[in-house]
Amino acid sequence: MRLELRDQMRKSGYMFFSGYRPNESIVDIAESFGRPLVPWENGLVQTLVPRTEAAPNTYSGTFGLGHFPFHSDLAHWRTPPRYLLLRCITGYMDVPTLMIDGHDLIDTVTIDVLARAIFKPRRPRDGNVSLLRLCESVEDVMRIRWDEVFLKPASRIGEIANLQVREWLSTCTPTARSLAQTHDTLLIDNWRMLHARSAIRVGREDRAIERVYLEALH
Ligand SMILES: [Fe+2]
Numbered sequence: 001m002r003l004e005l006r007d008q009m010r011k012s013g014y015m016f017f018s019g020y021r022p023n024e025s026i027v028d029i030a031e032s033f034g035r036p037l038v039p040w041e042n043g044l045v046q047t048l049v050p051r052t053e054a055a056p057n058t059y060s061g062t063f064g065l066g067h068f069p070f071h072s073d074l075a076h077w078r079t080p081p082r083y084l085l086l087r088c089i090t091g092y093m094d095v096p097t098l099m100i101d102g103h104d105l106i107d108t109v110t111i112d113v114l115a116r117a118i119f120k121p122r123r124p125r126d127g128n129v130s131l132l133r134l135c136e137s138v139e140d141v142m143r144i145r146w147d148e149v150f151l152k153p154a155s156r157i158g159e160i161a162n163l164q165v166r167e168w169l170s171t172c173t174p175t176a177r178s179l180a181q182t183h184d185t186l187l188i189d190n191w192r193m194l195h196a197r198s199a200i201r202v203g204r205e206d207r208a209i210e211r212v213y214l215e216a217l218h
Contacts, residue, residue: 002218005033005187009083009217013101013193016177020185026087026210029185034217037081039074047089048209050200057123062149065200070100070169073190073213075147076121078130081213084195086186088179089208094201096176097186100194102144104172109164111135111142117161119145120154134161143191169194179209 008015021029026045030036038044054060059068074080086097106114114135121129131154135144146165153162177186188195200207
């Protein structure tokens with residue numbers, strides 16, 4: 001299982017498990033896959049529900065029930081979580097999670113541009129502004145980050161990359177996986193894949209998904 005999981009993640013950047021291990025919690029599953037991480041106090045398990053009103057500096061505050069733009073999670077952190085695990089509590093076939101392979105982004109925009117593209121968080125964290133590259137070699141992989149809400153270009157190449165990435169995202173066809181049934185589970189490589197929630201249709205406002213971040217797989 002562990003080898004298969006690693007191989008599949010290396011191959012596709014994500015893995016979908018239908019109606020997975022119904023008697024176990026997301027924490028059990030996260031621990032069986034790898035090392036869960038707590039991104040903020042009491043944040044081990046986060047429950048994601050659609051919101052029409054939320055703080056303006058959040059995705060829900062900006063986009064409400066609409067389609068979220070493609071991003072990697074916590075892209076404004078120096079080291080974003082390596083993996084995210086999503087598990088369905090209440091789901092719908094017509095609210096798929098959309099994914100785009102960052103390797104295709106590298107092929108298109110080029111490693112040269114992405115690695116030199118400097119971005120910074122739109123809001124300073126704790127008074128510090130960190131400069132972040134869209135793409136960098138970490139361990140044995142290329143780590144990609146992208147978030148048009150929380151990051152903004154901070155160099156000339158950053159500006160160029162910003163336009164190129166947005167342009168490319170607007171034309172590419174994402175992979176869709178629906179967390180439709182309770183216990184459907186999706187593991188995503190957050191250093192490689194960009195993801196987005198599709199729009200919440202009328203009658204789907206009770207969608208609820210749990211999320212746990214992992215820093216590594218076993
Ligand atoms: Fe996300």
